[in-house]
Amino acid sequence: MLDVRSLEKAYGSKQAVRGISFAVEKGTVLGFLGPNGAGKSTTMRMIAGVLEPDVGDVLIDGKSIISDRRAAQAALGYLPEGAPLYNDMTPPEFLAFLASARQIPKGQRKNAIERTIADARISGVLGQRIGALSKGYRRRVGLAGAILHDPPVLVLDEPTDGLDPNQKRAVRALIARMAPTKAIIISTHTLTEVPAMCHRAVLVDRGQLVADDTPEGLARRSDEGSLESAFARLTDQVEEATL
Numbered sequence: 001m002l003d004v005r006s007l008e009k010a011y012g013s014k015q016a017v018r019g020i021s022f023a024v025e026k027g028t029v030l031g032f033l034g035p036n037g038a039g040k041s042t043t044m045r046m047i048a049g050v051l052e053p054d055v056g057d058v059l060i061d062g063k064s065i066i067s068d069r070r071a072a073q074a075a076l077g078y079l080p081e082g083a084p085l086y087n088d089m090t091p092p093e094f095l096a097f098l099a100s101a102r103q104i105p106k107g108q109r110k111n112a113i114e115r116t117i118a119d120a121r122i123s124g125v126l127g128q129r130i131g132a133l134s135k136g137y138r139r140r141v142g143l144a145g146a147i148l149h150d151p152p153v154l155v156l157d158e159p160t161d162g163l164d165p166n167q168k169r170a171v172r173a174l175i176a177r178m179a180p181t182k183a184i185i186i187s188t189h190t191l192t193e194v195p196a197m198c199h200r201a202v203l204v205d206r207g208q209l210v211a212d213d214t215p216e217g218l219a220r221r222s223d224e225g226s227l228e229s230a231f232a233r234l235t236d237q238v239e240e241a242t243l
C-alpha cells in the first residue's frame, strides 16, 4: 500500500537521506525511529509530497508521489511535525475548509467531520479558536485533519508529542482502531510506546536504514533485550561522533 523507493535528499552539502527503501502493507503500523537529525522528518515530508526527493520515488496505493501527485496525496493523510494549523479558525471551520480542499463530496462532508471529531476526541473544544488551544489539543486537531478523508495510508510525524498520558493513550487507541484497514507510519522518540503501538520498527541513522524488524526482534539485538539498548547500540556511532 506504501512503497518507499531509494529516497535521497541533500540540503546543500548536507546529505540528510541516503537511499531509504521500505514497504508498508495494509494492517501494519510501522514505527519510524532514529536519533535527532537521522532524517525521519525529511523522509516523511518526501513521502507526503511536500518535499521533492533528489532521487527515488514513493508509491501510495500504487500512485507515484512524483508523477501522479494529486492521486497519491488523495490516498494519504499526513500529520507534519508541529502541524501548521489555521489559528483563527475553530476546529469545525478548519475541518470544513479541509473537506472542501480535499474535494470530499458535499453530501458526505457533515458525516466525515462528525466522525473525525469523535475519533480525534476534540468535541470539547469545538467553539474555541485553534490558536487558543493547548498544545495537546492542537496536535489532535492536526490529527483530525490527517484522517478526515479516511485515507488508506497515514504518515504521522510524532503524533503523541506534547500530549499528556491520557491523550497519548487515546491517540494510541485511535491508531489501533484504524490499523486493520490502513498502512500507518509513525515517528516517535518515546520508545516505550513502540511495542504497544507498532507491528514493525524501522530504525534510521544518519540518513540510512539500519534495522527493519518487529519491535521484539529489534530489542533482541541488544544484550539487555530492550528497545532502548538496541537503539543505543545501532545508533552508537552517531552518539560518539557528536560528543
Ligand SMILES: Nc1ncnc2c1ncn2[C@@H]1O[C@H](COP(=O)(O)OP(=O)(O)OP(=O)(O)O)[C@@H](O)[C@H]1O
Pocket: 011, 014, 016, 034, 035, 036, 037, 038, 039, 040, 041, 042, 043
Ligand atoms: N530545511 C533544512 N535545511 C537544512 N538542513 C536541514 C533542513 N531540514 C533538516 N535538515 C538537516 O537534515 C538532517 C535530517 O533532519 P530531519 O529533521 O529529517 O531529522 P529527524 O530524524 O526528523 O530529526 P528529529 O528527531 O530531531 O526531528 C539534519 O542534519 C538536519 O539538520
